[in-house]
Amino acid sequence: MNQNNLGNQRIGIIGGGAMAEALLRGLVKVVPPAQLTVSDPSQERLDFLRESLQVITTEDNQQVCAQSDVVILAVKPQVMASVVTALRDRLTPDKLVISIAAGIRLEQLAAWLADGVPVVRVMPNTPALIGKGASALAGGTYATEAHMATAVAILEAVGTADVVGEAYLDAVTGLSGSGPAYVYLMIEAMIDAGVHEGLPRDLARRLVLQTFRGSTALLLERGHHPGVERDRVTSPGGTTIAGVKALEDGGVRAALFAAVQAATKRSRELAGK
Ligand SMILES: NC(=O)C1=CN([C@@H]2O[C@H](COP(=O)(O)OP(=O)(O)OC[C@H]3O[C@@H](n4cnc5c(N)ncnc54)[C@H](O)[C@@H]3O)[C@@H](O)[C@H]2O)C=CC1
Numbered sequence: 001m002n003q004n005n006l007g008n009q010r011i012g013i014i015g016g017g018a019m020a021e022a023l024l025r026g027l028v029k030v031v032p033p034a035q036l037t038v039s040d041p042s043q044e045r046l047d048f049l050r051e052s053l054q055v056i057t058t059e060d061n062q063q064v065c066a067q068s069d070v071v072i073l074a075v076k077p078q079v080m081a082s083v084v085t086a087l088r089d090r091l092t093p094d095k096l097v098i099s100i101a102a103g104i105r106l107e108q109l110a111a112w113l114a115d116g117v118p119v120v121r122v123m124p125n126t127p128a129l130i131g132k133g134a135s136a137l138a139g140g141t142y143a144t145e146a147h148m149a150t151a152v153a154i155l156e157a158v159g160t161a162d163v164v165g166e167a168y169l170d171a172v173t174g175l176s177g178s179g180p181a182y183v184y185l186m187i188e189a190m191i192d193a194g195v196h197e198g199l200p201r202d203l204a205r206r207l208v209l210q211t212f213r214g215s216t217a218l219l220l221e222r223g224h225h226p227g228v229e230r231d232r233v234t235s236p237g238g239t240t241i242a243g244v245k246a247l248e249d250g251g252v253r254a255a256l257f258a259a260v261q262a263a264t265k266r267s268r269e270l271a272g273k
């Protein structure tokens with residue numbers, strides 16, 4: 001068990017889906033599984049989580065609240081209102097409530113909860129499943145520095161965590177929350193493009209994945225502007241500039257701007273649901 005500042009905190013998760021699993025996979029490395037409880041209506045899902053991670057499972061959301069100091073809300077935004085209001089009496093001010101739902105505002109969560117309950121809103125992403133997630137988080141009115149430190153420690157168990165103002169969180173959702181889908185779409189398209197040029201699919205896949213990994217690692221290691229590294233690949237009159245010209249003609253930058261803008265807008269809309 002690694003050193004961390006989660007102490008003996010008991011952590012519960014309401015909703016045992018994809019993101020809950022990602023969080024639990026990181027948390028079991030820093031918190032004894034006997035301190036971790038997850039609820040879900042699907043017994044099959046609970047069996048899977050209990051058998052693979054040895055955490056405590058229950059179909060009863062109330063039980064999660066009763067036996068946790070920190071309660072993470074990991075249900076879909078559309079069911080958040082009914083789930084949280086049903087737990088209003090159980091989510092007392094001595095607990096820390098963390099929501100990972102896209103679009104649901106701190107103000108909205110506070111209105112569903114009793115007065116004085118500390119709340120933190122987080123936007124993680126799916127690479128958390130392998131400890132390489134990117135999360136941003138914002139604290140509500142009653143979230144103290146100690147609460148923020150606890151939330152950061154939970155998220156750092158599955159990757160990086162940046163504390164930001166809540167005003168950023170819809171854009172974070174459109175950028176890094178949804179971002180893995182954009183990256184996978186680009187990877188898929190590049191593999192198909194390699195196949196189109198006659199490469200075997202498995203070779204194309206290996207080359208594309210290593211190109212993404214290597215390019216990202218180079219930027220992280222050197223800290224350069226991406227344009228600096230792009231210029232290094234791009235010989236005058238060479239192959240790369242021909243490819244870059246085709247990407248610019250295809251409007252790839254505009255498409256990425258539009259994707260982040262559309263997802264950010266959708267996050268804002270989910271607040272009204
Ligand atoms: N999937 C992603 O990439 C990301 C998702 N999120 C947010 O995380 C939250 C969960 O998303 P996913 O894990 O992807 O969804 P999911 O559909 O995999 O998980 C939701 C789980 O909640 C359970 N559930 C439904 N009603 C329930 C209830 N009344 N009580 C307890 N559990 C209930 C479902 O059975 C399901 O297992 C959403 O609010 C989403 O906006 C945030 C960042 C990234």
Ligand SMILES: O=C(O)[C@@H]1CCC=N1
Pocket residue numbers: 102173177178
């Ligand atoms: O698509 C969604 O609504 C969620 C939130 C961010 C990523 N997946």
